[in-house]
Amino acid sequence: MAPIGVYIKDLRERAGMAGFKVYGSTTSTNTLRVVDCLFVKGLDFEFVPIDLGAGEQKTEQFLNNMNPFGQVPVFEDGDLKLFEPRGISKYGRIIQAILTNKIAKS
Numbered sequence: 001m002a003p004i005g006v007y008i009k010d011l012r013e014r015a016g017m018a019g020f021k022v023y024g025s026t027t028s029t030n031t032l033r034v035v036d037c038l039f040v041k042g043l044d045f046e047f048v049p050i051d052l053g054a055g056e057q058k059t060e061q062f063l064n065n066m067n068p069f070g071q072v073p074v075f076e077d078g079d080l081k082l083f084e085p086r087g088i089s090k091y092g093r094i095i096q097a098i099l100t101n102k103i104a105k106s
């Protein structure tokens, strides 16, 4: 396992560069939890609607590229994808700290 400094450096390099995306549905409480968390942290993101009723979360494309569990939300930052709301929230907190220089840039 890499030391935490390596992860922090990688996060610093990627923070806000790629533009965040949230794939989800406004009828999904888990999506709304993530959206709310990003708003509170002042992090910009693009919202990509997924039609749960139509089963868009179960397509092969979604299962292979977004979330193998076939659920929303999915948070995307470049090639990084997260699909656990608490993990997304924690990631947002770290990114916010980096962007607001609470974790000093080297």
Ligand SMILES: N[C@@H](CCC(=O)N[C@@H](CS)C(=O)NCC(=O)O)C(=O)O
Pocket: 027, 028, 029, 030, 031, 052, 057, 070, 071, 072, 073, 083, 084, 085
């Ligand atoms: N483990 C996930 C569960 C996410 C979840 O339950 N998502 C629901 C919407 S709130 C979903 O995608 N449902 C559609 C499905 O399961 O097909 C989490 O904690 O967020």
